[in-house]
Amino acid sequence: MSKRERNAEQSRLDILQAAEAEFASKGLYGARVDEIAALAGINKRMIYAYFGSKEALYMSVLQAVYKRMERAEAQLVADGLGGRDLIGAVIDLYFDFLAGDPQFVSIVMWENLNKAAYLKALPVQDLERPAFAYIRDAVAAGKALGVFRPELDEQDVALSLITACFANFSNCYTLSHLFERDLCCAEQIEQRKIETRAMLLAYLCL
Amino acid sequence: MSKRERNAEQSRLDILQAAEAEFASKGLYGARVDEIAALAGINKRMIYAYFGSKEALYMSVLQAVYKRMERAEAQLVADGLGGRDLIGAVIDLYFDFLAGDPQFVSIVMWENLNKAAYLKALPVQDLERPAFAYIRDAVAAGKALGVFRPELDEQDVALSLITACFANFSNCYTLSHLFERDLCCAEQIEQRKIETRAMLLAYLCL
Amino acid sequence: MSKRERNAEQSRLDILQAAEAEFASKGLYGARVDEIAALAGINKRMIYAYFGSKEALYMSVLQAVYKRMERAEAQLVADGLGGRDLIGAVIDLYFDFLAGDPQFVSIVMWENLNKAAYLKALPVQDLERPAFAYIRDAVAAGKALGVFRPELDEQDVALSLITACFANFSNCYTLSHLFERDLCCAEQIEQRKIETRAMLLAYLCL
């Protein structure tokens, strides 16, 4: 192969990107270092120079992937919504984010299958999930305003919301087969978003 | 190793059981045939004699795992419930089944990461999911009785129900870390069951 | 599988026949004991009961195969020919035998690739090749009669004769490819027989 430009930063990014694709589709065990190097168009040796090991590279990918979710959630702040609107916005955000970033979904699943072992090893400040705080605030505000049911627990709501969104993406392949219908396509996802919003609001509101 | 009893049926079952544990925790790629043989207390060669290959063994496990879900769902028939009660019973069933069978959860997740490639290759008659039909009937009956909202689509309801249950188990490790709290323990699961039942019924009922 | 008739002699023969086919097509290393058992329609264990080991079975096959050649050559005695006629008859015999018994050809080739190691280990009385003696006598007689060239050495003639016949069968596959023409078919073999007879007699006769 012809020589690469000497550009450490670009090389690092190329490796990360290739690794994310490989880890998302095959997991930590199934991913091949050779494949990542080939995908990145880089010499395999560089992966070790930059990241040290396959596991360390996986952790860098994990961090980058959660960072994207964090950045998406950060937009909620800017919008300045509250109550029903914020809840609706969070659902839209999650559906749109997960639909647009299937590698996030895959890697979170791998990580759950690993019992979150690598996530736990990440430095903690790298994992802020601002939406959690916003959801809690929104529920508290909704209850204060008499819009939401007063007996709601904020954390329960956050969990209901996240889980109700996530499984639509994480399980779409097996469910598509069992329902004999493509549940991964854009129209179905849109339909699921509408239903999920209705379900969550029915659950929250008086 | 000491000699094994000569019992083909038992050997087959031992292999299947060991393989399920290994596949559930490490996936198809991560699982090691040597490890499965050791776990089953059997000579590795027998795995090939009985199942042909690691992939074929994985498919047998997949089938056995879904069979358990099928058998669990079959109990709904016996109960003869309808409307709200049936929906509540389905949620209880799913929570209890998933809580009691974490290997089912893991293997379904691996299979989704495989884009259901092996599930699709299974003979179709081996995958009846009777609950789907019961959910549909229950929704139709509830609508006819004026208990459920008339605009509900039966399949949407089934999907909402399944996804709302499943992600509580599939994602409990990463969520536990992010929420800094153990969400996989029995009490939390019980709490999630209650909330999920409330959410679903709020969504379904007039 | 249903139980076999209890018939030791028949079982032995079935095994020998299956083994010969397997060894002829794949050689000692390539042949599989399982395959031989399946071909013979017999339990693998019987091969060990009757023959002791794969190598011993191969030697039994080797012996059986050379026995066929011996029996074919024995017919020359009965015919009572001499001189030119005997030489012609030997060539016909070899061509017809080799054409009709490709497994003999293959096994002799495997054995040469083994540097005749197993042949050497066979008990010597099992390998009479009467034709050699007849060829020698025929050459001596032909010389005495003034039909054959007097300087001929009997053993040279025997070797010329055997080699000139054999390679037409042993090498027909590679030669067919290199000559871009099927040299293994009956017509070609017949043509080679005619040419070989002409060549040998041109060489022998004054």
Added chain:
Amino acid sequence: MSKRERNAEQSRLDILQAAEAEFASKGLYGARVDEIAALAGINKRMIYAYFGSKEALYMSVLQAVYKRMERAEAQLVADGLGGRDLIGAVIDLYFDFLAGDPQFVSIVMWENLNKAAYLKALPVQDLERPAFAYIRDAVAAGKALGVFRPELDEQDVALSLITACFANFSNCYTLSHLFERDLCCAEQIEQRKIETRAMLLAYLCL
């Protein structure tokens, strides 16, 4: 093992050479990749890096082996002989080549036992056998000059020549045993060469 020189070309050649020896003596099935690696003094992994698989390595060996024959035959061109002299030269060439290259003989035999399956898969331009053309020309020229018998078919002659030479080498082990005499030694080969030349010319000439 001590570290090897970093020299890809040399490593490739070492592997090829070791593989040829191993394949010649044991065939494709009997040859062991570990043995080849040990013989080549190289890490087994490199065999797969350079050749991809045992079968592919065998094909490379096959090609290299036939290349040697091709190069030997190419010398005939340079000599510029014709008629009887060319035929004599071809016989000498074949005897000398086959005597000096027993691995060629073995590998051609293995390949015949494979029914030339791998030879057929080789790219066709890698298998020029110039001697065939020269033999044909020599026969035609000899007939035109009235030295050779006019009814001769060029291809028949080429086949008679090749087969008459080859079997002296391919079958020397079994024949040595049956004739109770070492037919593989240099003197015997020389004697066979003389006889074969005499036989071929007796057959060709008026």
Added chain:
DNA sequence: AATGAATGAGGTTTCATTCAT
């Protein structure tokens, strides 16, 4: 910084052979 060659441990699979019935 970047490369291609090289390595050793370990992966799945296959095989001849033996045991228990």
Added chain:
DNA sequence: GATGAATGAAACCTCATTCAT
């Protein structure tokens, strides 16, 4: 005599990682 289950050694091949340039 006949069977099917069981075994351990070894086969081919792959992988993450390191070395020399």
